[in-house]
Amino acid sequence: MAAEMRIVLRNADQINPDKIEDYVQAGGYKALEKARSMARTDLIAEVKKSNLRGRGGAGFNAGMKWSFVPEAPVKYVVCNLDEGEPGTYKDRTIVEKDPQRLLEGMAICGHAINSNQGYIYCRGEYPYVVDLLRRAIDQARSSGVLGDFNIEVRMGGGAYVCGEETALIESIEGHRGEPRFKPPFPGVSGLWDKPTVVNNVETFANLPDIVMRGGAWFASIGTPSYPGTKVLTLTGDVVNRIPIEVPTNTTIREVIFDFGGGIRGGKKFKAVQIGGTSGGFIPESLLDTPIDADSMRNIGATLGTGAVLVMDETRDIIDIVTRISKFFEHESCGKCNPCREGTFRAYEIMKKINKGQAAPADLDKLALLSRVMTKACLCGLGQAAPGPILTTMEHFKAEYQARLQI
Amino acid sequence: MATIQDIINSYKDKPGGIIEAYHAVQREYNYLPEEAVEYAARVFGISAAQAFGVATFYSYLSVAKRGQYIIRMCESAPCHIAGADILIKTFEDELGIKVGETTADGKFTLELTECVGQCQGTPVITINSMPYVDMNPEQVPAVLALCK
Ligand SMILES: Cc1cc2nc3c(=O)[nH]c(=O)nc-3n(C[C@H](O)[C@H](O)[C@H](O)COP(=O)(O)O)c2cc1C
Numbered sequence A: 001m002a003a004e005m006r007i008v009l010r011n012a013d014q015i016n017p018d019k020i021e022d023y024v025q026a027g028g029y030k031a032l033e034k035a036r037s038m039a040r041t042d043l044i045a046e047v048k049k050s051n052l053r054g055r056g057g058a059g060f061n062a063g064m065k066w067s068f069v070p071e072a073p074v075k076y077v078v079c080n081l082d083e084g085e086p087g088t089y090k091d092r093t094i095v096e097k098d099p100q101r102l103l104e105g106m107a108i109c110g111h112a113i114n115s116n117q118g119y120i121y122c123r124g125e126y127p128y129v130v131d132l133l134r135r136a137i138d139q140a141r142s143s144g145v146l147g148d149f150n151i152e153v154r155m156g157g158g159a160y161v162c163g164e165e166t167a168l169i170e171s172i173e174g175h176r177g178e179p180r181f182k183p184p185f186p187g188v189s190g191l192w193d194k195p196t197v198v199n200n201v202e203t204f205a206n207l208p209d210i211v212m213r214g215g216a217w218f219a220s221i222g223t224p225s226y227p228g229t230k231v232l233t234l235t236g237d238v239v240n241r242i243p244i245e246v247p248t249n250t251t252i253r254e255v256i257f258d259f260g261g262g263i264r265g266g267k268k269f270k271a272v273q274i275g276g277t278s279g280g281f282i283p284e285s286l287l288d289t290p291i292d293a294d295s296m297r298n299i300g301a302t303l304g305t306g307a308v309l310v311m312d313e314t315r316d317i318i319d320i321v322t323r324i325s326k327f328f329e330h331e332s333c334g335k336c337n338p339c340r341e342g343t344f345r346a347y348e349i350m351k352k353i354n355k356g357q358a359a360p361a362d363l364d365k366l367a368l369l370s371r372v373m374t375k376a377c378l379c380g381l382g383q384a385a386p387g388p389i390l391t392t393m394e395h396f397k398a399e400y401q402a403r404l405q406i
Numbered sequence B: 001m002a003t004i005q006d007i008i009n010s011y012k013d014k015p016g017g018i019i020e021a022y023h024a025v026q027r028e029y030n031y032l033p034e035e036a037v038e039y040a041a042r043v044f045g046i047s048a049a050q051a052f053g054v055a056t057f058y059s060y061l062s063v064a065k066r067g068q069y070i071i072r073m074c075e076s077a078p079c080h081i082a083g084a085d086i087l088i089k090t091f092e093d094e095l096g097i098k099v100g101e102t103t104a105d106g107k108f109t110l111e112l113t114e115c116v117g118q119c120q121g122t123p124v125i126t127i128n129s130m131p132y133v134d135m136n137p138e139q140v141p142a143v144l145a146l147c148k
């Protein structure tokens, strides 16, 4: 049986998250000390060499992102703890178990890009995490470990789109959270138009180990093109609904049947949606795929946030996709037409199919609309929204056909 | 209870602090009274229309008056398949109100929400932001009784 490998959750349940002494005792803040003894370019080179790719969904090489940041008097490090993707609870788990690790990771990034101000954007639905983080920051500040690096926590307001990095920046600035046009990318012009690195919680949380043990060590774990571990959060009809941290060459089948303990109530597997609510639906025949981002993309799915929603044989795919369409209709920020109108129409057609009132022509329209949205929407929300529709049309076509009015 | 003005003033010097100020007001008052939004507009130097635009963009903030206990039912896909619909119906029946409404005594408001990040224990509700996981309809009366 495949085994867990813990990097970001190494200290989970081993230390008291509310005591910085415990974290230091476990070796915490040694990496920051080491990073600060390194030249900034060497530190960035080491992170690049680790091939650590962003854990927030897009999977961009973290060291590469940092290397694009130009010289400027003021720069920012922003941590994305918006975690709005349904089925995902990994960032909350990481922070609740070991908040100092995140602070250390952010300070390492601060040294790399020469910034002394960090922000953590935490979703409003996690007020108890905000409190924990503020206590952790106070402790870190009074014990002096962060040096001149400051960290402030800001709360989100229940808008999924604010997880998108430029919408998040707008929100920290006190505006409506509508995505900006890119370029310029935040690395060049972000928060208050200053160079800004935005990374996910899990990305930052990997940094202390990469600094201590070296980029080559990290690069050798899991799948070479997307190395390291990934925290996955299991939910739905699986026996163990738990967070796990596994090397990225672990297969979906191992995740569900070894770690997840299989399907609840002795039922059969029907589908799994990975990566959150915008992720693709995956049928039984593709379960031997490794979870790394590239392998997932090759089967038309995503790794995304690492949410794993398991559905048993009794589940109604059409009803679930209809519910997901409502999510996107509700969360579209309305800035661009293909998404504002497209999510509305997609939900309208899905409702019609779900009620058994759709004709074959409706399916064609839905497929066309979906393809247009993936190309024409301004941000990732609208581009990814049709994913569940397109992948279920492909893998569960019979369920759509059975619902049509003839 | 701190006045709305005092709360908002304390965020005055924080760049982009209007959303933090809104959260602070809502923590005390459970919603954003109209005068809070208008006052925030003045303090942060934007128009009232812009201040309302910010307040209404965020579903976690409410410009409508709400009850003492805000019950939010998650209806995202994982909670949906775990029976969110039946749970919502049970709350509606027990409280005698529909989603989006507040009981006549001003005690309970019932709302829908998307995922609150507790999907290890679907279906999930929150009461004044604290999560209650693995809910089933039989537990609804007991959970309501906790709200004194
Ligand atoms: C609609 C939308 C929602 C997103 N939500 C999140 C989120 O909750 N957390 C996150 O880290 N990244 C989220 N992202 C990705 C961010 O835009 C960005 O790529 C990420 O924070 C970069 O960090 P990383 O490279 O470390 O992953 C979202 C993107 C989109 C388009």
Ligand code: SF4
Pocket: A161, A178, A179, A331, A332, A333, A334, A335, A336, A337, A339, A340, A377, A378, A379, A380, A381, A382, A383
């Ligand atoms: S794609 Fe949707 S969420 Fe993104 S900018 Fe356009 S309307 Fe807003």
Ligand code: FES
Pocket: A086, A087, A088, B074, B075, B076, B077, B078, B079, B114, B115, B116, B117, B118, B119, B122, B123, B124
């Ligand atoms: S889906 Fe309901 S809490 Fe995440």
